[in-house]
Every structure is written in structure tokens, then in C-alpha cells.
Amino acid sequence: MTPETGLSLSDAVREATEVLAAAGVPSPRIDAELLAGHLLGVGTGRLRALVLGDTPAPAGYAELVAERARRIPLQHITGVAHFxxxxxxxxxxxxxxxxxxxxxxxxxxxxxxxxxxxxxxxxxxxxxxxxxxxxxxxxxxxxxxxxxxxxxxxxxxxxxxxxxxxxxxxxxxxxxxxxxxxxxxxxxxxxxxxxxxxxxxxxxxxxxxxxxxxxxxxxxxxxxxxxxxxxxxxxxxxxxxxxxxxxxxxxxxxxxxxxxxxxxxxxxxxxxxxxxxxxxxxxxxxxxxxxxxxxxxxx
Missing domain, CATH: 3.40.50.150 (Vaccinia Virus protein VP39)
Incomplete structure (x- = not known):
């Protein structure tokens, strides 16, 4: 899931959602979006707008998704918790x-x-x-x-x-x-x-x-x-x-x-x-x- 593969952000988030769902992550779509937003430096609203276009998937996305699929907490991956x-x-x-x-x-x-x-x-x-x-x-x-x-x-x-x-x-x-x-x-x-x-x-x-x-x-x-x-x-x-x-x-x-x-x-x-x-x-x-x-x- 990198720009070099030609995979779009939309397809990458969809595939990530499937991977996280199969791993039993409770909120696979949300987590897939948050991981992508973390790499792109944008909030969820902006991320969802980018998904509608032809934005390429960010480099390193697959690696973060794989970490989350191993049930490493989302907050440990991104380094932040919102409260x-x-x-x-x-x-x-x-x-x-x-x-x-x-x-x-x-x-x-x-x-x-x-x-x-x-x-x-x-x-x-x-x-x-x-x-x-x-x-x-x-x-x-x-x-x-x-x-x-x-x-x-x-x-x-x-x-x-x-x-x-x-x-x-x-x-x-x-x-x-x-x-x-x-x-x-x-x-x-x-x-x-x-x-x-x-x-x-x-x-x-x-x-x-x-x-x-x-x-x-x-x-x-x-x-x-x-x-x-x-x-x-x-x-x-x-x-x-x-x-x-x-x-x-x-x-x-x-x-x-x-x-x-x-x-x-x-x-x-x-x-x-x-x-x-x-x-x-x-x-x-x-x-x-x-x-x-x-x-x-x-x-």
C-alpha cells in the first residue's frame, strides 16, 4: 500500500478495513481511516474527502495496518490519545x-x-x-x-x-x-x-x-x-x-x-x-x- 504500487487511498483504506476486520479489531473502518490520517497528517473529515479522489495511499500504511492487526493499540501506533x-x-x-x-x-x-x-x-x-x-x-x-x-x-x-x-x-x-x-x-x-x-x-x-x-x-x-x-x-x-x-x-x-x-x-x-x-x-x-x-x- 504505497504510492509506488499505484494503490489509491480509497482502495488501501478498503483493504485495510478488511484486514482489521479479519483480525477482530472492533472498529476496523475507523481505525483504518485514523491510521491513514495519521500518516497524511489530516483529520478524519479531510481524510474522507481525500478518499473520494485519486489520492495515492501513503508510504508505510501497510506496515501500520499490520501492527494494528496484531492488536497493538491504535494509540501506541500513532503515539496519541484523544480525550x-x-x-x-x-x-x-x-x-x-x-x-x-x-x-x-x-x-x-x-x-x-x-x-x-x-x-x-x-x-x-x-x-x-x-x-x-x-x-x-x-x-x-x-x-x-x-x-x-x-x-x-x-x-x-x-x-x-x-x-x-x-x-x-x-x-x-x-x-x-x-x-x-x-x-x-x-x-x-x-x-x-x-x-x-x-x-x-x-x-x-x-x-x-x-x-x-x-x-x-x-x-x-x-x-x-x-x-x-x-x-x-x-x-x-x-x-x-x-x-x-x-x-x-x-x-x-x-x-x-x-x-x-x-x-x-x-x-x-x-x-x-x-x-x-x-x-x-x-x-x-x-x-x-x-x-x-x-x-x-x-x-
Whole structure:
């Protein structure tokens, strides 16, 4: 599929679609177009216009299609992931942000926009930032917010640095269990998309099972809830009284997360939120102004 073969862009994309479909790629036509657009440096709209003409297939297209047919993630091939209004640098060693997480970001942004301003912008902490998708989107869309992001993985931290430092996010490398301990009780919002997959629940998609880093997938313990519980514990100590916490989780974990927050005695207004597919994707809560000495986080 190169100009030297005389294959047109239209024919190349059609053949690529067939190759990717045979390989089980979930969206073969879209991926075929995105790979061609990546090589040509054009968006999907322009690419589709070029397909209608006699534009030749770009050099190297067949090689990229072959990589995608081996179920290498599209974002690893192109080096970018699109998330809300951002184009994030991604690659091996970092979790590729999912569209479902965009609804989690929207919950945070809606809350921040309703907060009264008292001489300073709101302070936000993102625990387990990965590529920086959540923290970066908040910083981009709520310019007066002071956003902090925490990431434990050395590789993911490096990707996050590329994405977040230009946006003014304060990135630290650390464990979400002990993150930002010198700033307890000072954040207006804490958000987290922690690893939450149970130990035995190996993902079916090769792109996830073989290419997303395990430390970004598995939440610890048979039920996968060790790190989500730890994220809730950290949120409780980091938030100001009345501060807002929102955490992403699997659909089947919604009831467990809500019960865990209710049982702790530290939260009020516990609510489950649906993503754009109608799945229970996130749970939010408000930090109680006061907590009794006998209350225990995550118990």
C-alpha cells in the first residue's frame, strides 16, 4: 500500500478495513481511516474527502495496518490519545484513557464551576493520574483551578509529565495511599480512576490484556478493591470539610463502593453516576464537616 504500487487511498483504506476486520479489531473502518490520517497528517473529515479522489495511499500504511492487526493499540501506533479537548502523548507503560472516563471529568468540572470563588481558585487532586487525562482536562477546562496529580509508576509518570507540565499541573511521583500527606485537609475536590479489576478477571481484549500495564489494571485483592478503598481513604484526609470526591469503578462495583463510603461514616450525599453508555461508572460523595473519633476510613 504505497504510492509506488499505484494503490489509491480509497482502495488501501478498503483493504485495510478488511484486514482489521479479519483480525477482530472492533472498529476496523475507523481505525483504518485514523491510521491513514495519521500518516497524511489530516483529520478524519479531510481524510474522507481525500478518499473520494485519486489520492495515492501513503508510504508505510501497510506496515501500520499490520501492527494494528496484531492488536497493538491504535494509540501506541500513532503515539496519541484523544480525550475531551486534549491530545495526549501515550505509549507503552501507560494506561490508555477511555471515553467512559470523560463523564467522570464532567462531574468534577460541573462541581468546580458551581463552587463560589473566595479569592483563590479551587484546589484539585487527581490520585493515580496515569497519562494525565483527568488532571489535564480539569486544568484545561477550569483555568483557575490549582491541579495536583499523583502517579506511582515510573513509566506512566514520564508520560504524564509530557502531558501535564505544559498545562501547569503540579505532578508528583508517589503512592495514592500516602499521596500529598503534607497537604491534608486542603483540597476542594479529589478525583481518582484507580486500578479496580479483580485479580482473576483478565480482560478479553488483547489491547488491554497485553499492552495496558498490569499495575494500572488490577486493584489488589480478589475483588480488586484494595486500591479503590485506599483512594477513598486518601480523599477523606485530603479534602476540606464539605469537599467533593468522585471515583471511577467497574459497573458491577457500584454498590460495593457506595456501601463502603456510607459505612465509613465520613461521607454524605453518596451518589452513583452513569456514563454515556448508561453504565454505573462512578460514585461521588461529600466529606462530612465533622467526623467522630471512632470513625474509620474504608471500614
Amino acid at each position: 475531551r479537548y486534549l491530545e495526549l502523548a501515550v505509549g507503552p507503560g501507560v494506561f490508555i484513557p477511555r471515553p467512559e472516563t470523560e463523564s467522570v471529568v464532567q462531574l468534577v468540572i460541573d462541581h468546580l464551576r458551581d463552587l463560589p470563588r473566595t479569592g483563590r481558585g479551587p484546589r484539585v487532586a487527581d490520585l493515580g493520574t496515569g497519562s494525565g487525562a483527568i488532571a489535564g482536562s480539569i486544568a484545561h477546562e477550569v483555568p483557575d483551578a490549582e491541579v495536583h496529580a499523583v502517579e506511582y509508576s515510573e513509566f506512566a509518570h514520564a508520560w504524564a509529565a509530557k502531558n501535564l507540565l505544559p498545562l501547569g499541573v503540579r505532578l508528583v511521583r508517589g503512592d495514592l495511599r500516602t499521596a500529598l500527606a503534607d497537604q491534608d485537609g486542603s483540597f476542594d475536590v479529589v478525583v481518582s480512576n484507580p486500578p479496580y479489576i479483580p485479580a482473576e478477571a483478565v480482560p478479553n481484549e488483547p489491547e488491554v490484556a497485553l499492552h495496558d500495564p498490569p499495575e494500572a489494571l488490577y486493584g489488589g485483592g480478589a475483588d480488586g478493591m484494595e486500591l479503590p478503598t485506599a483512594a477513598a481513604a486518601s480523599a477523606a484526609r485530603l479534602l476540606v470539610p464539605g469537599g467533593y470526591f468522585v471515583m471511577e469503578h467497574a459497573e458491577v462495583q457500584a454498590g460495593w463502593v457506595a456501601a463502603m463510603l456510607e459505612r465509613s461514616g465520613l461521607w454524605t450525599g453518596v451518589a452513583t453516576h452513569l456514563d454515556l453508555n448508561g453504565r454505573e461508572r462512578a460514585t461521588s460523595a461529600v466529606r462530612k464537616p465533622e467526623a467522630g473519633s471512632n470513625e474509620r476510613i474504608g471500614q
